[in-house]
Amino acid sequence: MAQTKIDAARQVDFDGFSAVRAGATSDQTIGNASWTTVNFATEQIDTLGEWSTNTFTAQEAGRYVAVGCINYDNSNSGNFYAVNKSGTMTGSFSSRDYGDNQPQKSLHFHGGFEATAGETLPFQTYQNSGGNETLDYRFTWIAIARVA
């Protein structure tokens, strides 16, 4: 396991550490009553090459934290979830909005999970407003880091 180091410039050296940040480049339509993989298509940080095709694949066994946000545009009634649906990992992320008739629903999610090496985790969302809804790409992002 990599250890935290301070480099010559007195900066934390993240070489060998798992860190991911990804975002979206276009809006995404989410069908009614379906778990749908969120399209975090653009990697801004991916130190170990763990993010691909909207899915996180842990390179090393360990404990991770993930935080992120999605934003439903112009939605009304229904329940809205930002969560990893299931999977074998311990831990979960969930954020739920109970349909309060507000047009914008910004769902922030955060949580920790344990992963074995090679384990994969897609991040999915669900809404049951009765019709299709749109995620605003400007507020769609996720960050994951290994902490132990």
Next chain:
Amino acid sequence: MKILKIEPDNNFEEPKIVVTIEGYPHAQPVFPADTKPEDLPTLLKAWKVNQDAVDAENEARKLEVKTEPDISSLKALEGTDIK
């Protein structure tokens, strides 16, 4: 359209099932757990029609070119000392 898997979905207060359909790893429809077996194929056909439209819409969005607004005339004001 081939049903690969039907599992209970425990993310909800009401009992539900989640269905995995061949060719749709990115979207899984959810139905009440008391859905009748004879009704599920019809529900899935309707879901597929909508999901195909959703997928086409999302693919088209990926090809859209986002243009930045032209703010050059405003940028020219940078450094202006307003008295």
